[in-house]
Amino acid sequence: MLSLVLPTSNEAGLDYLPRILERFAGRENVEVIVVDNASHDGTRERIADSGVHCIDLPHSNRAQRLNAGIAQATGDWVLLHHPRSLAPTEAPALVAALPEAVRWGAFSHAFDMAHPLLAWTSWYSNHVRLDCAGIAYLDHCVVARRDALPHHPVPNLDIFEDTALSRRLRARLGKPLRLPQTAITSAVRYRHNGVWRQAAMNQVLKLGYAARLPHSWMNRLYERGLSLNG
Numbered sequence: 001m002l003s004l005v006l007p008t009s010n011e012a013g014l015d016y017l018p019r020i021l022e023r024f025a026g027r028e029n030v031e032v033i034v035v036d037n038a039s040h041d042g043t044r045e046r047i048a049d050s051g052v053h054c055i056d057l058p059h060s061n062r063a064q065r066l067n068a069g070i071a072q073a074t075g076d077w078v079l080l081h082h083p084r085s086l087a088p089t090e091a092p093a094l095v096a097a098l099p100e101a102v103r104w105g106a107f108s109h110a111f112d113m114a115h116p117l118l119a120w121t122s123w124y125s126n127h128v129r130l131d132c133a134g135i136a137y138l139d140h141c142v143v144a145r146r147d148a149l150p151h152h153p154v155p156n157l158d159i160f161e162d163t164a165l166s167r168r169l170r171a172r173l174g175k176p177l178r179l180p181q182t183a184i185t186s187a188v189r190y191r192h193n194g195v196w197r198q199a200a201m202n203q204v205l206k207l208g209y210a211a212r213l214p215h216s217w218m219n220r221l222y223e224r225g226l227s228l229n230g
Contacts, residue, residue: 001029002092003146004079005069007062009037012046016084016186021050023089030092033072035065061219062138063154063161070153073146080142084186087141094181095143103148104169105177106130106140113187115195126178134175138162139185148173158219160209192226 004024011017025032034047038058047054057068070078077095081087087107088094098105109125111118129135136142142162144153150172155164169176190198201222208218 001031001075002077002079002095003031003033003069003073003075004081005066005073006032006034006081006083007037007065007069008034008039008043008047008083009062009065010039010041010043011083012039012042014084014186014188016086017043017046019086020081020083021046021052023086024092025050025052027092029096031073031075033069035060035069037065061156061158061161063156063158066154066161067152067156070146070149076146078144078146078149080138080144082139082141082183082185084188085139085141086184088181088183090181091141091143094179098177102177103173104142104144105179106136106142107179107181107183109137109140110182110184111187111190112184113190115187115190117195117199118187118190121199130176130178134170135163135166136176136178139183140178141183142166142176143179144169144173157215159205159215159222160218163209189226 006020008017024030032052034052034054035057036044036047036054037060038056055068055072057065066080079087079091079095109122111122125137130140153165153168154161157164205218205222
């Protein structure tokens with residue numbers, strides 16, 4: 001069985017949540033666990049309509065919601081699914097067919113917006129950051145064998161929790177496998193802020209993470225005008 005952990009926080013404004021639930025809820029050998037940050041925009045109603053298990057975790061960051069979902073997972077594999085990404089329909093079969101030697105990995109990345117810089121960003125994310133450095137962002141939709149995960153595997157950070165998780169798993173399990181099938185990710189931040197401005201912001205935040213600036217402050221900067229990473 002595949003346990004799909006979906007951390008949500010006021011997701012109704014975009015169309016990814018219903019597409020994720022339509023794609024995976026109710027499927028045989030797929031356990032969908034939604035962990036919600038007390039959403040008040042209709043997200044909870046959409047989750048309830050799908051019939052999947054939902055854990056209410058108010059005043060939580062995404063790392064805490066991921067850990068709460070992982071703690072409830074019963075499948076052989078856990079899929080950490082970004083709430084504004086869409087893993088391939090065949091993800092459960094693809095993950096189940098992975099060789100025993102594979103302990104963790106992630107799908108290839110692409111944006112839902114055509115732009116040369118975004119195409120390059122996805123190429124870099126796939127071939128340099130993931131293949132070479134072993135860092136998988138959550139929007140790749142990360143998969144791991146449940147029995148290989150440590151207790152509360154996702155570090156309690158408001159931002160870059162996926163980078164910290166990747167480093168923890170890489171040290172424990174080795175480099176991840178990048179699956180060739182693609183997870184499509186929303187480019188909502190780039191649409192809202194402008195492609196080049198958002199790309200510059202991302203690089204500034206990476207420098208801030210390397211410099212160990214407070215993660216709560218960096219997340220507030222990242223979230224200005226959007227509040228997507230609650």
